[in-house]
Amino acid sequence: MFDYETYLRTSKMPLIWCAGCGDGIVLKAMLRAIHKLGLEKDKICMVSGIGCSSRLTGYVDFNTLHTTHGRAITFATGIKMARPELHVIVVTGDGDATAIGGNHYIHAARRNIDLTVILFNNNIYGMTGGQVSPTTPLGKFASTAPYGNFENSFNISGLALAAGASFVARSTVYHATQLEKYVEKAILKKGFSVVEVITQCPTTYGRRNREGTAVDMMLAQKENSIPVSRARTMSEEELEGKIVTGILVDTEKPECRSEYQKIIDRFSQPTGSVETKR
Amino acid sequence: MAEKGKSNRVQVLSGNEACALGALAAGMRFYAGYPITPSSEVAEVLSLELPKVGGVFIQMEDEIASIGAIIGASLAGSKSMTATSGPGFSLMQENIGYASMAEVPIVIVNVMRGGPSTGLPTMPAQADIMQARWGTHGDHPVIALAPYSVREAFTLTVRAFNLAESFRTPVVLLMDEILGHVNEKVVLPLPQELEIVDRVRPQVSPQDYLPYAFTKNGVPPMVSFGEGYRYHVTGLAHDESGFPTNQPEKIERLLLRLNGKLEKNRENIVDFQVDDFDDAQVGVISYGSSARAARHAVRLAREAGIKAGLFRLKTIWPFADQEIEAHTKHLKAWIVPEMNLGQIAHEVEWVVGRSIPVHRINRIDGNPINPLEIMAKIKEIA
Amino acid sequence: MNEKVAVAGKIEIRINEAWCKGCAICVEFCPQDVLVMENGVAQVCNLEACTACGLCELRCPDFAITVKKG
Ligand SMILES: Cc1ncc(C[n+]2csc(CCOP(=O)(O)OP(=O)(O)O)c2C)c(N)n1
Numbered sequence: 001m002f003d004y005e006t007y008l009r010t011s012k013m014p015l016i017w018c019a020g021c022g023d024g025i026v027l028k029a030m031l032r033a034i035h036k037l038g039l040e041k042d043k044i045c046m047v048s049g050i051g052c053s054s055r056l057t058g059y060v061d062f063n064t065l066h067t068t069h070g071r072a073i074t075f076a077t078g079i080k081m082a083r084p085e086l087h088v089i090v091v092t093g094d095g096d097a098t099a100i101g102g103n104h105y106i107h108a109a110r111r112n113i114d115l116t117v118i119l120f121n122n123n124i125y126g127m128t129g130g131q132v133s134p135t136t137p138l139g140k141f142a143s144t145a146p147y148g149n150f151e152n153s154f155n156i157s158g159l160a161l162a163a164g165a166s167f168v169a170r171s172t173v174y175h176a177t178q179l180e181k182y183v184e185k186a187i188l189k190k191g192f193s194v195v196e197v198i199t200q201c202p203t204t205y206g207r208r209n210r211e212g213t214a215v216d217m218m219l220a221q222k223e224n225s226i227p228v229s230r231a232r233t234m235s236e237e238e239l240e241g242k243i244v245t246g247i248l249v250d251t252e253k254p255e256c257r258s259e260y261q262k263i264i265d266r267f268s269q270p271t272g273s274v275e276t277k278r
Numbered sequence: 279m280a281e282k283g284k285s286n287r288v289q290v291l292s293g294n295e296a297c298a299l300g301a302l303a304a305g306m307r308f309y310a311g312y313p314i315t316p317s318s319e320v321a322e323v324l325s326l327e328l329p330k331v332g333g334v335f336i337q338m339e340d341e342i343a344s345i346g347a348i349i350g351a352s353l354a355g356s357k358s359m360t361a362t363s364g365p366g367f368s369l370m371q372e373n374i375g376y377a378s379m380a381e382v383p384i385v386i387v388n389v390m391r392g393g394p395s396t397g398l399p400t401m402p403a404q405a406d407i408m409q410a411r412w413g414t415h416g417d418h419p420v421i422a423l424a425p426y427s428v429r430e431a432f433t434l435t436v437r438a439f440n441l442a443e444s445f446r447t448p449v450v451l452l453m454d455e456i457l458g459h460v461n462e463k464v465v466l467p468l469p470q471e472l473e474i475v476d477r478v479r480p481q482v483s484p485q486d487y488l489p490y491a492f493t494k495n496g497v498p499p500m501v502s503f504g505e506g507y508r509y510h511v512t513g514l515a516h517d518e519s520g521f522p523t524n525q526p527e528k529i530e531r532l533l534l535r536l537n538g539k540l541e542k543n544r545e546n547i548v549d550f551q552v553d554d555f556d557d558a559q560v561g562v563i564s565y566g567s568s569a570r571a572a573r574h575a576v577r578l579a580r581e582a583g584i585k586a587g588l589f590r591l592k593t594i595w596p597f598a599d600q601e602i603e604a605h606t607k608h609l610k611a612w613i614v615p616e617m618n619l620g621q622i623a624h625e626v627e628w629v630v631g632r633s634i635p636v637h638r639i640n641r642i643d644g645n646p647i648n649p650l651e652i653m654a655k656i657k658e659i660a
Numbered sequence: 661m662n663e664k665v666a667v668a669g670k671i672e673i674r675i676n677e678a679w680c681k682g683c684a685i686c687v688e689f690c691p692q693d694v695l696v697m698e699n700g701v702a703q704v705c706n707l708e709a710c711t712a713c714g715l716c717e718l719r720c721p722d723f724a725i726t727v728k729k730g
């Protein structure tokens with residue numbers, strides 16, 4: 001029978017996150033998906049950057065790596081290239097993946113390396129106290145946007161899609177079951193896959209933008225979500241402030257590590273011995 | 279083929295090529311890098327050679343990504359390396375600190391060029407000495423080596439890996455543009471002639487494994503991801519189990535062990551070579567390609583009947599302070615020629631205090647130091 | 661572990677009070693009004709109405725509430 005605790009380092013709990021933080025709901029969806037796929041714990045490597053969401057790796061009983069701000073995807077790329085048999089799952093925040101780590105994010109999508117990225121989008125820098133992030137909507141408030149955000153925001157799923165990811169889906173913590181399904185598909189996909197999950201930060205984002213409690217924020221996720229099929233029939237104005245959920249792309253294309261394996265297979269010498277001569 | 283007797287094994291190689299071959303011989307099987315002059319040949323050779331031995335080469339989107347990837351690959355069990363020059367080395371600094379803190383063995387080759395900033399892309403310098411020591415923030419351990427010949431570019435690259443693996447620490451190989459690009463006739467050691475060191479693996483079961491254990495020599499055993507040990511790695515201050523801690527005594531203990539492990543083992547790390555030193559009255563301390571000029575100058579001095587000697591640093595960090603002090607006894611003065619404004623001279627002054635003068639010969643215009651300039655200084659002092 | 665267990669027939673709800681942060685997500689999303697907040701932690705007040713739908717557990721961010729149907 002499924003028990004979350006099989007996958008948790010319970011001695012490190014309770015979780016560091018605030019009351020009502022959505023990140024724990026994402027974590028649960030991830031563990032259910034992993035369980036459903038029957039993956040061996042030893043074969044999973046979970047890599048995170050820096051931020052509230054990135055603290056997740058400390059709580060799960062896999063090979064876990066908490067890296068530097070924005071760089072999780074680069075460490076994960078090294079792991080996947082060196083040991084392709086591992087399932088490498090990246091846990092990252094909106095700031096981590098698309099501000100400081102934006103370049104790595106698009107390049108991993110471009111090379112289509114077989115990583116699964118779970119991108120926790122809370123529209124804010126949670127860990128550092130609520131500064132504006134690349135996904136903070138125009139006009140919303142942050143500790144460094146006291147007069148309202150005067151910049152446009154990223155569509156971070158769209159970014160991955162345009163950069164060449166094999167699988168991109170968006171969901172919310174309210175839709176925890178749908179989220180679980182997308183995580184499962186993302187892990188199964190051989191190629192770069194992203195699940196963008198809209199999660200609430202009641203402490204810094206919710207409070208400053210008068211969005212109420214964690215429950216209120218989750219209800220707003222429910223209200224504002226539009227399935228991608230319906231969104232395609234709607235105008236840009238109609239989609240203003242909405243969350244388009246669903247699978248945005250799911251395709252097969254050459255994957256970076258497998259392509260490299262072909263080169264190894266073709267050129268590697270049977271002895272594998274090294275010569276100190278050119 | 280390699281094993282057909284010595285005469286067959288003479289080849290002409292550049293320092294960058296020799297470095298790449300040394301890495302392969304050391305067992306390096308993962309390279310990630312971003313092109314930059316004057317280091318790019320290292321990447322080019324490895325892109326060709328690595329797949330032949332089942333290894334992996336990847337060109338990343340920048341140097342931050344490159345060092346991230348090699349840390350990841352090292353944790354996954356591959357000996358890993360990147361090569362760069364000043365601007366790229368600057369970008370790598372945060373993750374060099376990560377590798378120090380998380381104790382991940384990696385090798386970073388910095389083929390030095392003139393700086394600051396974009397500086398002199400195609401001209402040599404030795405001005406990243408202090409950056410190699412203190413480039414990343416916080417108190418941290420680091421090892422830096424400086425080869426001076428093409429052959430040594432090979433052997434010190436092998437040693438860089440051995441040290442990284444022995445001490446679970448990043449090792450910087452400080453080459454420079456001259457050495458990177460100079461072509462020399464060399465006979466490289468055969469693979470079977472090399473001592474290759476691999477990280478020490480734990481003798482305990484996964485339940486008892488402490489990835490940051492306090493061991494006798496200060497270096498915890500290391501196991502790769504995916505081998506059943508499932509541990510946590512973080513750049514946050516952590517306890518022996520690898521999980522973050524805020525307890526002052528645990529934090530202090532960790533940092534003292536980290537910084538102490540190289541000090542504890544410095545005898546096995548610090549390396550240098552002396553030429554003509556027995557009766558020397560004027561000592562020249564040099565390293566890297568400047569040491570080529572220094573050696574030449576010392577020979578000219580000897581031919582002229584002047585008792586000069588060369589002390590050549592093979593390890594830059596940890597600094598050979600005790601060894602330099604021991605060689606200071608009978609000297610009138612030290613001369614320190616280097617392609618910067620005195621980064622090593624400053625360390626030497628610190629070691630010898632006011633006991634004898636330390637003369638600097640500095641060159642920062644992108645040109646190598648002329649042996650005659652060193653010779654002139656030797657004459658002046660002798 | 662401060663665990664509170666409520667059992668009615670085949671349904672068992674456990675609340676780990678040490679992990680519960682009192683966010684009230686479980687309370688608000690329970691379709692049967694089985695749960696309430698009391699002194700900052702979730703409590704079972706009306707187990708008879710519980711259908712073991714599992715929505716409280718699904719959305720609890722802190723692994724603090726579990727529902728079993730035996
Ligand atoms: C190089 C660097 N710059 C800045 C920081 C400070 N910092 C830590 S977390 C963070 C933002 C995290 O935001 P996000 O990625 O959205 O994650 P969240 O905390 O919201 O989950 C920043 C700026 C850092 N740790 N490293």
Ligand code: SF4
Binds near residue numbers: 052053122200
């Ligand atoms: S600050 Fe926000 S993102 Fe961070 S733990 Fe608290 S609620 Fe979650």
Ligand code: SF4
Binds near residue numbers: 689691692693715727
């Ligand atoms: S299982 Fe369903 S009905 Fe029962 S308490 Fe939880 S949410 Fe309410």
Ligand code: SF4
Binds near residue numbers: 679686701702724
């Ligand atoms: S959802 Fe979980 S943490 Fe929140 S009140 Fe309910 S049991 Fe407690």
